[in-house]
Amino acid sequence: MAETAPALLVVSAHAGDFVWRAGGAIAAATMRGERATVVCLSYGERGESASQWLAGKDLDEIKATRRGEAEAAASALGADIVFLDLGDYPLRESPEAVAALVDVYRRVQPTVVLTHPLADPYNGDHPAAARMALEARVLAQAIGVANSDGTFPTKDEIIGAPPVFFFEPHQPEQSDFKPNVLLDITDAFPLKRAAMECLPAQKHMWSYYTDLAIRRGVQVKRNAGPNLGLAHDTMGEAYMRYFPQVTGLLE
Numbered sequence: 001m002a003e004t005a006p007a008l009l010v011v012s013a014h015a016g017d018f019v020w021r022a023g024g025a026i027a028a029a030t031m032r033g034e035r036a037t038v039v040c041l042s043y044g045e046r047g048e049s050a051s052q053w054l055a056g057k058d059l060d061e062i063k064a065t066r067r068g069e070a071e072a073a074a075s076a077l078g079a080d081i082v083f084l085d086l087g088d089y090p091l092r093e094s095p096e097a098v099a100a101l102v103d104v105y106r107r108v109q110p111t112v113v114l115t116h117p118l119a120d121p122y123n124g125d126h127p128a129a130a131r132m133a134l135e136a137r138v139l140a141q142a143i144g145v146a147n148s149d150g151t152f153p154t155k156d157e158i159i160g161a162p163p164v165f166f167f168e169p170h171q172p173e174q175s176d177f178k179p180n181v182l183l184d185i186t187d188a189f190p191l192k193r194a195a196m197e198c199l200p201a202q203k204h205m206w207s208y209y210t211d212l213a214i215r216r217g218v219q220v221k222r223n224a225g226p227n228l229g230l231a232h233d234t235m236g237e238a239y240m241r242y243f244p245q246v247t248g249l250l251e
Contacts, residue, residue, distance in 0.1 A: 006034040009110035009162070010079075011101070013091055013129035014044030015070035016199050020209045021167035022114045023077055023192035024185025024237045029112075030078030031188055037108045038074050038081045039101065041129050042088035043067055051201050065201065072198040077191055091125035093132055099148040101136035106147065106157045113137060117166040117240060120175045134164065134242075165239040168212070172238075179238035182220045189213060189235040213237065 008029045012018035018026065018038045029036045043049075043066040045059060052062045067083060074081035082104060086097050115133040116126040139145045140159045146152050169175040185192065192213070196206050216236030 008036040011115040011133035013125040015066045026077045027188035027191035036079035046089040073195040076195040105140035113164045164242040181239040
């Protein structure tokens, strides 16, 4: 398998999830010159778009609106974006959906994967997205698993075993979310904020996720040691690592 440049893959159930939960990580990656690709499994047309329904828009109009918002947000973060349009509320798992994700994995060749945690009692679409992201990650490693068009991958198309990080759900305490990775997104936060402002259908989330970044930034500072000189206004995001870290050095 050929070596690949650093590449971030984010599997998002809905069109807004990647912005609130992982916008800082995405922006930080692209600011380093790395590739970042977001896969939106749905537009969030039913569950995230109450204001659009109340405004009298129909389903196709809402999908188009949410797609435009997500494209603008991804652009603000410097990321590419892919839409699978699988529907939401509910997002149904299927072999066809997983096969489409396998194709994305093999095309992107991710070195890091971000997705939802496996538990969320408030929104079954989120763990469904996580399960499909994890299944596709395993299948994309197997040279005997065909692409969605029926062709078999070459040795350069199969992927390695990228680490998977679960990003923070909206109600972490109820989702058994216990972060073990704190990411400093201070420099990247202006891009995250710009991406958030591309989602006016969920304007009520802007202040919530700004405040959360401040709180996680406090934890970044408290867990970073006393002499790193982190700025007073440090901003952060929280993650859970799913697979063990492989390292030759404990640090």
